[in-house]
Amino acid sequence: MSASVLSDLVSGLAAGRIRVIDLTRTLAPELPQIVLPPELGQCWPFRIEEVSRYDERGPAWYWNNFSCGEHTGTHFDAPIHWVSGRDLPGNSVDTLPVEHLVAPACVVDCSAEAAADADFLLTVDFLRAWEARHGRIPPRAWVLMRTDWSKRTDPVAYQNFDESGQHTPGPDVEAVKFLVHERDVLGFGSEAIGTDAGQAAHFRPPYPCHYFMHGSGRYGLQCLTNLDRLPPTGAVLICPPLKIRQGSGSPLRVLALVAADAAGV
Amino acid sequence: MTAPLERPRRKNPVLRTRLPTTPPAARSRVALGLTAAAALGRFELQVCRDCGAVQYPPREACHACLSERLDWRAQDGAGELLAETVLHHGLELYYRERVPWRIGTVRLDCGPAVVAHLHGDCPAPPARVRVRACLDRAGQAALFAIPEKDTPSMADDRQLREMTCDPQHRKILVTDGKTALGQALVRAFVAAGAELVWVGHAEPWKRAPGLDALAALPQSTLVPLDLTDARSVENLAAAIGGKVDILVNNAEHHRTFGIEARRGIDAARAEMDVNYFGLLRLAQAFAPALRARGADGAASAAAWVNVLSIFALANFPPHGTYSASKAAAHSAAQCLRAEMRGSGVRVVNVFPGPIDDEWNQLLLPPKLAPGGLANAIVAALRSGVEDVYPGDVAQDWLARWRDNPKALEREVAG
């Protein structure tokens, strides 16, 4: 029985009944990095330098050294990332339960709203309206906020700064509390550079998605792409971060398994 | 009178670009005293401490009394042109390619007679002239006689231009247009008649005040350039590297910590990544093309300018890690200078004291205004020096450092 579950998965993949969709942005130096005031510590952007390329530095092989921060590119946030989650058990990428790394996802389409308002905030009402159409968000599921923000391929438009800071969509305080306390979500995912809105430094508390999600042992995924290719419900996310000792997060490959008849393409 | 330099015609692309040649570079150690002063734009000769005789050429013992107590002293260079000669052939490749070449014998008012390169506006002898010590394309001191009074367009003299790196009609790359200094540099080069100025800027999503105004200048073009990213540097070199005549590396990362005031080394590493490794990345990507174009006509590749810091000479502990990164950059710049030497492309190192910017907010004046520093850099290129110590703080540190580096270390340690 247990063997047939997996053989169904394998045969479904082989037959194309299950599609694998890559929700990951390509790591490259041009990929914008989270911006903090310059006097604070900074997360490294992705950088890469050649070790050798079939040349005098290594005649038959090509390889690179790269550097980046734990929160560079498409990446995973563990609870220990935020001060509110600092004392939780299993709060770092090396200790969190691996069962959490394969989980269902609900995709909340806010793309029209985000196109109209870069500061769009996902609210409880918006989530309840989504549930009225697609059913209740199940416990231990990812909630992914689709904004089509990843389609902003120009880094300036993606970061969207003006003198008052960044303008990118995210959840409001009550929506985060609702997802954690009333829906028991596994985590929250975003296409923007952070799970919190660009202006969330001014919310009460600041950065509520980080504060409440991580304070309750939940996770974050950011810089996702291809969310427009996922169904509202039914996708399964595979998102294991690197096993960094006491790591607060990690760049990672995020894959979604989608039933072919539900896939957007 | 010198004819004003016309905008050079576009080069004929079917003709081979001439390879650079340089004048003879060998000098005795004592003769390098002349070069050490010329690098700073000074004309110094040895003066005997015992009898006061001024020496030329440089020597180990006084020509008058054989005393060995000879001190390098600044000279005003005033003198009388006694005779002139026009070279029509030379044994050295460098001069063969440049004849006819005018030289003259000048009796300096301070005593010795010297042979000097002769500016075209110097009248036929006898005539009053001023002798300067310039750096030639080999980076060695060369005495150059100019008219007693400035003449129109005198900087455009064909022979004098061999000693200078005038930005007029040249194509300039300023590596960081986001800072006040970068923006002042762009404006100073435009005012100096640069053909065009490429303005590098990193992290375009962080909007910098003033950058849009630069982009509106007809001579300037914004280009993406992030010195921490090898591919960004290589991409820009691929796009424009073969056209850059003067590269000014003003990009820097500056934090204000010593060792104990900042936990970890992230700020220090970021400083090294821009200030030191960034220079290496730039040099590997851009220097080969500059070297190859050292003799590419009237607007050849001419100079590579590094904006360092006076803190490269001695560590300023309140900005200790920044000082260390600038010392590393200074060392790398010396290596680059050696590697560029054969091409005639001059590496100019600039050692400013604190610039009046946000990272020096807590330092007391005097601080260098970005516009003043930019003008000093343009003036350095026009006058043909290779080490620039602009402003009172830099001059003061330089004098103390030359006098006694250990004393300076102790003085700035507080």
Ligand SMILES: [Zn+2]
């Ligand atoms: Zn003497």
